Amino acid sequence: MSLRLTILGCHSATPRINAFPTSQYLEINSRNFLIDCGEGTQRQMRKYKVGFSKIDHIFISHLHGDHYYGLVGLLSTYGILSREKDMHIFGPKGIKKATMQMLKISESHAKFNMVFHELSSNESELIFEDDKVSVRTIPLKHRVYTNGYLFTEKEKPRKLNMLNISGYPEIDRADYLNIKAGKDVVLSSGEIVSNLELTLNPPKPLSFAFCSDTCYKPDIVPIIKNVDLLYHEATFLDDRQGLAKKTKHSTSIEAAKIAKEANVSKLIVGHYSGRYKDISLFKKEAATVFENVDIAETGKVFSVD
Incomplete structure (x- = not known):
């Protein structure tokens, strides 16, 4: 199995008893990545048996708390566990200062090296590449500087x-x-x-695109064209389109439009506002525009063979 995505958290704003903020664990072509790290992420990692030692690369979309506040705690735990391998952290400019200041003030000690890759470009750029996988940024539009990420397998041997x-x-x-x-x-x-x-011919390289948080931004379509799996935020249903525009978030209909225009194989919507008690409505509404859609749920696993 070449691509496996575990949803650790998929709700917006404040954590609740059964609603955890954004975090995902991606396994692709023998590589393991953590995407966003909202509060409680390391608890979710243990609950869903995500191997702490397998993660060497963390990708943070933006510095809003529901996507970032779990990072310092996770890095501190790695220190307690006597990690020695380098940890590469990708995120907006400022992430190094904010993270290291917290670790310094709390006197958290770590033997491992934290390598920060700070991002500031408004153009899509290649930020990671090895012999298995490449990662590009997907410039998004939110209230603060934000990137999504495109993970693509390298072509396998014939x-x-x-x-x-x-x-x-x-x-x-x-x-x-x-x-x-x-x-x-x-x-x-x-x-x-x-x-x-x-x-x-070898199998077609698989790809996953992560897009959260953002308002409707159709100019990302060429970047994510034909991806196998797209996660796109859908904070609101269409009845709150005005609020979505004001807060620079997307509706389920807008996420579905992006999926349709990009000709993706499957769409996952998530990042639900706490005002909605029935998240199945997001799937129902998005499906009026794009048929192959599913909803993110905590602990849910999506696989592409």
Whole structure:
């Protein structure tokens, strides 16, 4: 399974007994990322068995409390657990000063190095890349500087076409790695066997886009075009469109419009205002615009094979 998203929290504003602010745990192509860290995140991580030691990269969308106030506590706990690996933290300019000041004042001691990657660009930019995954920012529009994040698998090696390979007895198992890497095979006769004949196309790289918090911003569509999974905030139903505009949030209808315009495979809505007691209404309303929609719920897992 290449992509697995666990919702640790999906409600807006203040935490309540059964409503936790934004935080998500993403597993993609053997990489593990924490996205946003609202109050209570580390409790939710334990409840839903998210491995603390697996996380080396944390992505914070913006510095509003319901997306950030759990970070200092989490980093402090890592110190208590004697973590030694570097922790990379991506977020708006100012996140380093705010975080380190709190840790200093509370005399929290950590042996591990905290590497802050502060963001300030209003253009989409590549901020992380290794041999498995790349991460780009999705510039959003909220009351403070905010980014969403686009996580994309790197293309996997081509698959061996064993049926065709069997037609060339001269090809040895020792050649397989080179073939998977895209190289042609030169036989002893000098004949060149094209790699396209010996391999099959790899699976399409999977992708996940996280967009919270933001008002309706259709210019993000080219950035998230054709993603497999889109999480887009839907703080209000359409009956509160005026309030959404005032607070720079989105409605379920607006989230669905973004999903439809971007031709995403599946939409997840979340970040519900506490005024709504029945969150199923968000799915019902969004589905009038975009059919393949689901609602975020605490502890819910979304997987893409």
